[in-house]
Amino acid sequence: MSSKQRIADLYFLEHRAKLIDLAAFLDRVDRAGEPAEPPDFRVRALVRAAAVLTDGAGSRARRVLEMLSDPSTEPARSAAATKGASGAPRQGAL
Amino acid sequence: MRYIDPHIHMVSRTTDDYAAMARCGCVAVTEPAFWAGFDRSSAAGFADYFGQLTETEPARAAQHGIRHHCWLCINPKEAEDPGLAREVIAEIPRFLDRPNVLGIGEIGLNKNSRNELAVFEAQLDLAASRGLLVLVHTPHLEDKLKGTRMIIDAIARDSRIDPGRVLIDHVEEHTVAQVLDAGFWAGMTLYPDTKCTPQRAADIFETFGLERLWINSAGDWGHSDPLAVPKCRQEMARRGHTAQTIERVSYANPLEFLSQSPRFRADA
Numbered sequence A: 001m002s003s004k005q006r007i008a009d010l011y012f013l014e015h016r017a018k019l020i021d022l023a024a025f026l027d028r029v030d031r032a033g034e035p036a037e038p039p040d041f042r043v044r045a046l047v048r049a050a051a052v053l054t055d056g057a058g059s060r061a062r063r064v065l066e067m068l069s070d071p072s073t074e075p076a077r078s079a080a081a082t083k084g085a086s087g088a089p090r091q092g093a094l
Numbered sequence B: 001m002r003y004i005d006p007h008i009h010m011v012s013r014t015t016d017d018y019a020a021m022a023r024c025g026c027v028a029v030t031e032p033a034f035w036a037g038f039d040r041s042s043a044a045g046f047a048d049y050f051g052q053l054t055e056t057e058p059a060r061a062a063q064h065g066i067r068h069h070c071w072l073c074i075n076p077k078e079a080e081d082p083g084l085a086r087e088v089i090a091e092i093p094r095f096l097d098r099p100n101v102l103g104i105g106e107i108g109l110n111k112n113s114r115n116e117l118a119v120f121e122a123q124l125d126l127a128a129s130r131g132l133l134v135l136v137h138t139p140h141l142e143d144k145l146k147g148t149r150m151i152i153d154a155i156a157r158d159s160r161i162d163p164g165r166v167l168i169d170h171v172e173e174h175t176v177a178q179v180l181d182a183g184f185w186a187g188m189t190l191y192p193d194t195k196c197t198p199q200r201a202a203d204i205f206e207t208f209g210l211e212r213l214w215i216n217s218a219g220d221w222g223h224s225d226p227l228a229v230p231k232c233r234q235e236m237a238r239r240g241h242t243a244q245t246i247e248r249v250s251y252a253n254p255l256e257f258l259s260q261s262p263r264f265r266a267d268a
């Protein structure tokens, strides 16, 4: 097993850059459109999921993915409207 | 050095890609039938595609010393029309005896709809009645968790199907445990923006072990990387994994699952 220092040596700069990218993306969303316009449901879901990063518990990747998943259990009535996926569930968008 | 890419859509890739894969040690690929980026207008369009997968593409791969195998089905993105699906499923048997066909795939779900589920079950029935291997596509992004559960439940309802002969693909951190715990093989797809990165795939091997787990590029006509498997091998080497571990996940594991079909060959 690698030491914590070795993991930081290998990956710190890459993930530092990703965190700054995420911060700059949220700033970009803030600057766009009217100040009163709420962010898109996907952006809101991303911000909610980001809380997982700082709650001190493990399995962060799994929990972020679960928060970005459709929570329903019944089969969809039809797939005729779209083949695509958006990356965050519409249900539960606050 | 040698590796198998067990899920890649070579009909969408160039000869340069074949050459680069061969240089990186690729000795065999398996190509599931999937969506072409547009809906085919008839069952005859699918039959032409099955011909391409069973005749044209193996010959193209052979020019680079790569063994080519395929899986046949109607994919979940075109499974919303039950009438068309029935016609396509009726076309499949006449291709099943071709020498590079391993089984039925990639069947599964896309938007988790009732029609998709019915078409999935009809193709599971075809596989079970002929004792074929199955390769399963799980949905994208927010639909994956729900769809993976529906898929596992549907397979469990058909007692003829041995989970050890089914690979459930595109697992991530939130779905890998339920797939492995139910006795299935699991595939991790290495994509630039969605699914797994090489780093996260290495994390999943470190967390869940090496049993019944493989990696693939699922390279296709979208943003994807036909050299994703060798890049994941490099990532694991960078972390200090042994050559034996790296060979296991990128060669021995797919060899073990795929060799359940007597047609699978990894020698050049």
Ligand SMILES: [Zn+2]
Pocket (backbone or CB within 6 Å): B007, B009, B032, B034, B106, B218
């Ligand atoms: Zn695919």
